[in-house]
Amino acid sequence: MKIALIGYGKMGREIEKTALERGHTIVSIIDVNNQEDFDSLDFLFSAEVAIEFTRPDKALDNYKKCFERNIPVVAGTTGWLEHLDEVKKECKEKNQTFFYASNYSIGVNIFYAVNEYVAKILNRFQQYDVRIEEIHHIHKLDSPSGTAITLADKILNHIDRKNQWKKSSVEHPGDLSITCKRQGEVTGIHEVLYESDADIISIRHEAKNRKGFALGAVLAAEFIKGKTGFLTMNDMLKFTI
Ligand SMILES: NC(=O)c1ccc[n+]([C@@H]2O[C@H](COP(=O)([O-])OP(=O)(O)OC[C@H]3O[C@@H](n4cnc5c(N)ncnc54)[C@H](O)[C@@H]3O)[C@@H](O)[C@H]2O)c1
Numbered sequence: 001m002k003i004a005l006i007g008y009g010k011m012g013r014e015i016e017k018t019a020l021e022r023g024h025t026i027v028s029i030i031d032v033n034n035q036e037d038f039d040s041l042d043f044l045f046s047a048e049v050a051i052e053f054t055r056p057d058k059a060l061d062n063y064k065k066c067f068e069r070n071i072p073v074v075a076g077t078t079g080w081l082e083h084l085d086e087v088k089k090e091c092k093e094k095n096q097t098f099f100y101a102s103n104y105s106i107g108v109n110i111f112y113a114v115n116e117y118v119a120k121i122l123n124r125f126q127q128y129d130v131r132i133e134e135i136h137h138i139h140k141l142d143s144p145s146g147t148a149i150t151l152a153d154k155i156l157n158h159i160d161r162k163n164q165w166k167k168s169s170v171e172h173p174g175d176l177s178i179t180c181k182r183q184g185e186v187t188g189i190h191e192v193l194y195e196s197d198a199d200i201i202s203i204r205h206e207a208k209n210r211k212g213f214a215l216g217a218v219l220a221a222e223f224i225k226g227k228t229g230f231l232t233m234n235d236m237l238k239f240t241i
Contacts, residue, residue, distance in 0.1 A: 003221060004028040004047035004071065006062050011053035011076060014214040019051075022218055038065050047071050049221045056080045056142055063087055063098065072097035074220045076104060076213070079142030081149070088230050099224050099231040102146030104216025106237070108190070111205040113239040115151050115192055118203060119158035128194040128201070130155060130162065131177040135189040143167070144178045147190055152176055155192070 001024045005012045008031040016026055027046040030037045037043055043050075049072045052062050056079030066073045067090055075098060091098040103109070122128050132155075134148040144152075144167060152165035155176060163174040170177045187207040194201040207213070216233070223236045 001025070001221060001225065002027045002046050002048045003218075004030065004043050004050040006030045006050050006052040006066075007054035007077070009053065011210060011213060011217075012051075014210040015051055015053070015217050018211070018214040018218045019221075022222075024218070024221075038069070043071070044069055049074060049224065051076065051217050051221055053077055053217075059083075060087070064090065067091065067094050067096045067098075070096070072224050073099065074217055074224065075100045076217055078102055078146030081146070091230050095228055097224050097228050097231070099220045099236075101216065101220065101233045102150045103188075103213070104220065104233070105205075105207060105212035106216055106219075107212055108147060108205055108207070109216075109233050109237055109239070111190070111203065112150060112154065112233075114203055116154045116158065118192070118194070118201070119155045122194050122201075123159050123161075125196075126161065127196040127198075129173070129196075130159060130192065130194050131179070132165075133179045133181070133189075133191045133193065135181040135183055135186050137185045137187065138182045140182060143180045143182070145180070145188065145190070147188065148178050148180070151190060151192055152178055 003019050003024050003026055008029050028037060028043040050066050051074045053076040059077035059080040060083045063073055132148050132151055134145050136145055156162055162176045165176040165178050167178055187209055189206045191202055191204040224231060
């Protein structure tokens with residue numbers, strides 16, 4: 001496929017490597033200093049998909065630029081979900097293609113499925129309180145991570161005694177605590193813990209590097225070819241629980 005990269009930071013560079021290894025071509029790379037390339041011939045007429053990993057405050061604008069130019073989007077930036085409804089609406093109205101995952105790692109998506117399964121079981125066992133802990137590198141702009149929020153949303157769907165997530169420690173037992181730590185260059189660690197007076201059950205995922213995110217994003221680019229609408233990892237991986 002002919003791929004455009006929007007954002008050429010840590011993820012953009014990793015995705016470029018993975019895309020080339022899988023036989024794709026990078027036809028355009030757009031970063032802060034060459035925004036005019038959204039109107040370049042390579043972007044407008046060659047790119048079959050744009051893979052976007054930039055910053056929370058720039059993502060919406062980049063998605064709109066792709067919609068205006070009929071370029072399907074694989075969206076990786078996290079921390080912009082307050083605009084999710086707007087993106088879904090625009091995608092539908094303009095008959096565009098938009099794939100979003102808070103985490104493109106296949107391993108994390110297996111972890112999501114396990115998280116849901118464990119939550120369904122633990123809903124019956126009131127003696128367990130549940131919390132989430134996440135650790136990321138110090139450069140990360142959003143907190144909690146998009147991955148932690150996805151984990152929390154699934155827990156809230158299944159654990160009736162939890163009503164909303166809250167950052168850090170919580171006072172109300174109906175709140176689900178997400179503790180966020182920022183340390184060195186940690187790629188990403190997420191843990192869901194169920195604790196009773198007697199024991200702790202925990203499920204944990206640790207990313208060793210960015211390869212898993214990059215592979216998932218390139219697989220998503222391959223997956224959306226010929227499709228329209230708002231798509232997610234559930235459409236691609238089709239795990240059933
Ligand atoms: N969904 C996932 O699986 C996943 C995995 C890792 C990171 N992320 C997210 O992806 C985003 C990028 O992460 P990163 O580690 O590559 O960050 P980074 O800071 O290394 O790179 C971001 C790049 O975007 C560029 N940029 C900023 N504004 C831009 C704009 N308007 N247009 C084009 N480029 C612009 C920056 O110059 C930089 O090169 C973050 O939001 C991060 O949380 C998501």
